[in-house]
Amino acid sequence: MRTVALFLHLGALVVGLGSVLTIDYSGMLWLLGRRSLRQSLEFAGPLHVPVWTGLAGLVLSGIALDPDPRAPLTRVKLVLVLLIALHGVHAQALHRTLGDQVSAWPPRRLLVRGVISAVLSQLGWWGGRHDRISQQPVMTGGGVRLVGEQVRPERGGRFRTAPPPGPGRRRPSLR
Known part of the structure; x- marks a missing residue:
């Protein structure tokens, strides 16, 4: 059972984090002038589904792995999962707000929100992975x-x- 849960956990991580990295890459292409804002938003829109699917898969398979809720690392991971979920709600709202912009370059406050959003996303998704690195052969x-x-x-x-x-x-x- 544990092997199946680990396999599902890794699969959910690949789906969720892979989608997040793809969205961030699309945003970077826009910042570099290689894509229009509209193109980046249209590309990123459908990727919200695999991000949420990956997060749900990580939560469910993580429960099946039976972590120790008293362990400090488990508590950190729970906070990171909450951070990712709250960020996801914010990211979808930001996506809609940026889509409503008619100008070629959005206002500075939206750009700052976008940068903060990308940083929080990366911290949340990569944050729980450091414990695996310390246990590598x-x-x-x-x-x-x-x-x-x-x-x-x-x-x-x-x-x-x-x-x-x-x-x-x-x-x-x-x-």
């Missing part, structure tokens, strides 16, 4: 281990991971 002289896992030297200067924990000791979680 690394190579040691004696093989592969997880960052943070205890390593003991063997004869000849090689290292090996610590034996499985005994009663009362826990192996570092992969969550």
Whole structure:
């Protein structure tokens, strides 16, 4: 069950974050003068659905992964999910407001809102991923281990991971 939930979690991340990056890329093309504002907005409009789908998938698969609600990292991730959801509501309103603009260049306040929106979006979507980076396998002289896992030297200067924990000791979680 955990493997299925992890697969769904990764799939939802690809759909949601991929859509967010595509929307931001479209906005960057407009800022660089490669697309008109109308073209960027028309391109970004349908991508709101996969963004929300990805966020919903992350929430549901995250629940299935049974995180520890007392863990500080879990609490940070919950705050980031709330940030992403509130940002999504704001981003859709900003999209409509920019679509109502008749001038070629929107007012400064809308540009500032757009930049803040893009920064918050990236912080929210990428913020929960740092814990996965810290648990990636690394190579040691004696093989592969997880960052943070205890390593003991063997004869000849090689290292090996610590034996499985005994009663009362826990192996570092992969969550």
